[in-house]
Amino acid sequence: MPLGNPVNPTGSANINSIVTTPFTVRVIPRDQHSISRRDISPNALRVLYRLRESGFGAYLVGGAVRDLLVGGRPKDFDVATDATPEQIKQLFRNCRLIGRRFRLAHVVFGREIIEVATFRANVDDGSGDREVENGMLVRDNVYGSIEDDAVRRDFTCNALYYAIEDFSVRDYTGGFEDVMARRMKLIGDPEQRYREDPVRMLRAVRLAAKLNFEIEAATAEPIPRLANLLSEAAPARLFEEVLKLFLSGHGVASFEGLERYGLLAVLFPESAAALKSNRTGALRRILIDGLRNTDERVANEEPVSPAFLFALLLWPAFCRALIGLQKQGLAPEEAQRRAADRVTLHQLSTIALPRRFSLPMQEIWLLQSRFSSRQRKRVMRTLSHPRFRAAFDFLALRQAASSEHQEDIAFWREAQAQAGQELGVELDSVHTDREVEEGAPRRRRRRRPRGSATAGE
Template identity: 40%
Template sequence: MLYRYGKDEKGRPVKKAVVYTKDEHCIPLYKIDPDALRIVQRLKDNGFTAYIVGGAVRDLLVGRAPKDFDIVTDATPSKIKRIFRNSRIIGRRFRLVHVIFGLKIFEVSTFRSNADGSVGNDFGTIDEDVLRRDFTINALYYDPLQEHVIDYVGGVRDIKKGLLRPVISIDTIFVEDPVRMLRAIKYSSTTGCQMSWALRHKIRNSAHLLGPVSPSRLTEEMHKIINSGHSFEIVSECLKTDLYMALQPAATAMMYADRNFETNYFQHLKELDELVSKDKDVRLGKKLVYLLKDFILTLTDWQKEILTESSVGELYVKTWTECRNFVLPMNPQRTELEFAIRTCLREIGVSIRIPKKNVITAKDENESKPEAAAVSPKKKSRKRKHHKPLDNKSTLREIKNTATDAESIKR
């Protein structure tokens, strides 16, 4: 075992970090994305330090395949941009660089200072950067060229013990960024690292801090939950700690009011996890089906509903509106939400047909391609010139369908 040394206030050498060699951490190099290796190599070739950081290192240590390889360096964004032509700078307050290889995007950030707390925007050193990380298991740095894991905060030890421990003071960690509460639940469920009673108690008492968080951030976290393959465990813990009310208030209220709805909701989450475990790339619309199934059943007595050609369209618009409100503040892509609603309705025997002259759909609704945009009015008017005049009954039906589609698109 190696150590990284620094100096104290009097200039005396002190141990700063534990350095684990490849024989100690046992991370196989072939599990590292080759493009991530290229980024680290090129940064070092240009005189900078660079590490793979955060969740990727954590996942490699627990034997999981990382979804993303984030990289941290002492190079500033402008210098990173000059090194990589296939990159772009993003962000306003604190700039990051996205390095693009085909369909893959690697986030490269500069070490940050903790002078203004864990949410400051000034550049700093690795010694400062590590103190901004949320939990010890995410505060590990991996040098793939030397195959060293640098551990400033005991993250490797906590992974071995199965412990989720915050780096930042428990009194400020959630005040500075309330979304960390959701991440704590997610990390605990996906890695098997247990939260202490004090940490769980703090999360429950701080749940109200999620109220002002933007819908876009909550949507991102909800997407991560349903894509995790552990949604059952995560949602269960979110309910126990009062966090799910911020993520899905309508569903939470219905679960509190109806035990059967709660039972069915969690059964569908188990089915969702099975689906994701079999196919991680399945389209979002298919995943949303499991959140909407039982809610749609509560909207009306579908077996007794008399569905004429015109009433189906009206009922679909109302159903879409109710489902849109049900999943708030999550804001999924419209085509994916529509796919999920039509799938649920089809399962209970209600078929929704969108006229082909107004919407170009994928060849098969079960395919993963989203629907194309509506045909422009100019194209529709030209197309009508080549058809025979419609009778009154057909014209009335077309007007109703067009109005229904227009209202749906407007909403």
């Protein structure tokens, strides 16, 4: 079934590549798929039934359908309908309309929001509800059919519709077969779809990692060639995409996918260069170990800070910059500060890392050099630092690269468990023991008052 060249309603698009080809639908009846209403949000079901009872078409759509088919547990349930946003608002008192560029209805049930979108058309009806500037859709509220809506989506696995009236799945793009084969496949010509919106390359990697899908050969082939197009994407958008890649519980697989398709060098150029030049593989071991721990925290529903994530992702770049500055003869502390600033500044040209994350990230790096100190005042200051716990966790990760940190890790782990006075006594004892080992402490010379020195001195 030819699909032509669909339009992306949420990104750039070529308005001349609109699909006009007629489509046939494959209906997968209830007894031939695994989706059960028991696994669908009760609030999503309320929306679907209310729309249907009011005479509108109503379908669960996109990621929720895809995830349910492979046995996943969706966090979000989106609905597609032929009702307009204004009609949806009339049906639900708990509804608010959002967006100018892409008008949507949010039906609010406490902390859960069911997003309801009206089918979008593939043609401009002349009403002025579709606006294009420099090839970018800045407004797109021309409504159409379910067939139009299906082919405008990015991947076939996201273009499946669960119909509430008979519990069937409607497939207009071959997505059902692709999901069953665990295959990521773009709708339309892959190269053109990536050029319309380069961030789709990241979405392909992220969804493949999340779902354990293979990226279909024709969909994968252009990615290394077009990877540099990501530099045209808005840095703020790339920041959000990086969080999705690495904080959704599939960070290791996402990282490996970025490496495989040449995307890592575009997103994190200095880290990628450092990893490539690190012959021992120590920096990569730290990264993989850290991402594995992050995945475990996400699985256990434990918080993960973006500052810690970026400290991990940019650590190879920091280490490389630090070595270069030290070779220039800079003092260690000055070299560390300059390396942290340099890496952060360079990375901001690609990914818009907010200061509320970049500053803690730098503190995590700069605290690493303090862990070798056993001086009482420095130890107490380090323990009281607001970023101590994150920095200590980062030190523990560095053990994946070298066993030389074992002594420091043991000391600081014990230091956290001790009361302040008890720790102070122990540190004083250690200091005294060292003086005995090194010989009797020197007597402090008393300063003479100015002018008291003899002429002979």
